[in-house]
C-alpha cells in the first residue's frame with residue numbers, strides 16, 4: 531500500500547504557524563521525516579486562506595523539493611491555486627481532490643488531463659456527504675463519467691469513499707467498506723484512498739480504531755491512504771496486515787522494518 535504522508539497540512543496549528551512565519555526548517559524537517567518513514571507521496575495542504583493559497587502552496591512545494599524527491603499530493607479544492615502549484619512540482623503529482631461538484635470537475639479535470647496527473651475523487655457532491663452507500667456510489671458514477679470524458683484513464687483515479695467519524699455514526703466504517711466493494715466491482719481499475727484518521731475523530735484511544743480500520747480496509751482492497759507515517763504503531767499494523775495478506779514477498783518489508791526498530795522490539799522479547 532502507498533502511504534501518502536499527511537503532516538504538511540496548514541489546518542494543523544503548528545504547520546499554519548510555520549507557513550505564516552516562512553519557517554522553512556520546520557517544513558523541510560517534516561518532509562525528510564515522512565520520506566524516511568516510507569511515504570510514497572507527501573500531501574501538501576496550505577490551509578484555509580484562499581487569497582494566499584497559491585503563494586503558500588508554491589512556498590511549501592519549493593521547500594519540500596529542496597530536501598526530498600518524493601512526489602506530491604496537492605491537497606486543495608481551489609482550481610486557481612492548483613493551476614499555479616502544478617507548475618512548481620518536479621514530478622507528476624496527485625491532485626487531491628475532485629468531487630461530484632460541477633465547478634470542481636470543470637475547474638480541475640482539464641489540469642489533470644493536461645499534465646497526466648493522478649486524481650483523488652471524493653464520493654460526495656456539492657454540499658453534504660451522502661449518508662448511504664447508494665448515494666456515494668451514485669456520485670462516483672457521475673465522477674467516473676466526467677473523468678472518462680476528459681480522457682483520464684481509470685487507473686489514474688483514486689476513489690475516496692470518505693472515512694467519517696464513527697463517534698457520530700456507528701455505521702461509518704461499514705458504509706466505507708461497502709462503498710469500496712460496489713465501486714470496485716463497477717470500476718476494477720481504479721485505486722482507493724482514505725483520510726484514515728477521520729474514522730476515529732472524537733473517540734478515546736484513537737490509534738486502536740485507526741489500526742483496525744486500516745487492517746480491514748487493506749483486506750478490502752485499499753491501496754493507498756493519507757496517514758501519519760511517523761506513527762510507528764500504525765506502520766507496524768500496516769506491515770503486519772500486508773504480510774498476512776500475502777503482499778510481502780519473502781517477508782522482506784516486515785523483517786527489515788523489525789530490524790530498523792519500527793516495532794516495539796523490547797515487548798517482543800519479554
Ligand code: THG
Pocket residue numbers: 536537539541542543544605626627650690692693724725726727728756
Ligand atoms: N480525504 C482526502 N484528503 C484529505 C482528507 C480525506 N486531506 C485532509 C485530511 N482528510 C487528511 N489529512 C490529515 C492531516 C493531519 C491530520 C489529520 C488528517 C492530523 N490530525 C490531528 C489529529 O487527528 O489528532 C490533529 C491535528 C494536529 O496534529 O495538529 O494531524 O479524508 N482525499
